[in-house]
Amino acid sequence: MAKDFSQYKEQLKELVKSKGLKYSSQREDILKTLFNSKKHLTPEEIYTEVKKINKNIGLATVYRALSFLESEGLINSISFGVEGKKYELNRGEHHDHMICLKCGKIIEFFDERLESLQEIIAQKHDFKLITHELNMYGICSNCQEEES
Ligand SMILES: [Zn+2]
Ligand SMILES: [Zn+2]
Secondary structure, eight states: OOOOHHHHHHHHHHHHHHTTOOOOHHHHHHHHHHHHOSSOBOHHHHHHHHHTTOTTOOHHHHHHHHHHHHHTTSEEEEEOGGGOEEEEEOOSOOOEEEEETTTOOEEEEOOHHHHHHHHHHHHHTTOOOOOOOOEEEEOOHHHHHHHO
């Protein structure tokens, strides 16, 4: 079942406490923005959204909070080459991404075969697999149509 926002907020509170940090509503606002978004967002897009609920927030704060939340595993990022990163809330449901190099569209997918293949490969190398990210870069169907 999908978690509601109060559970993410609790998670953030616990985390901040365990780190001995002060609770800031800014981190919560950013988390909320990602919770409400169905898309993967750039830091600038997050900034624009979060400003609607917190007028005083600055872009640098957004960047700092994002890297904190990512390093603690509450959010994930997808790397976009030179353009930087897009973020999403870690909803605890693993998936991988296909990224269109023309329009930036992101397709999420999950394939059990790919997951178990990685386990097999890791075992072969006596490697204890903990997590992985897979990004496939290419051209989406819309952009292929425009090309031809
Ligand atoms: Zn495209
Ligand atoms: Zn995703």
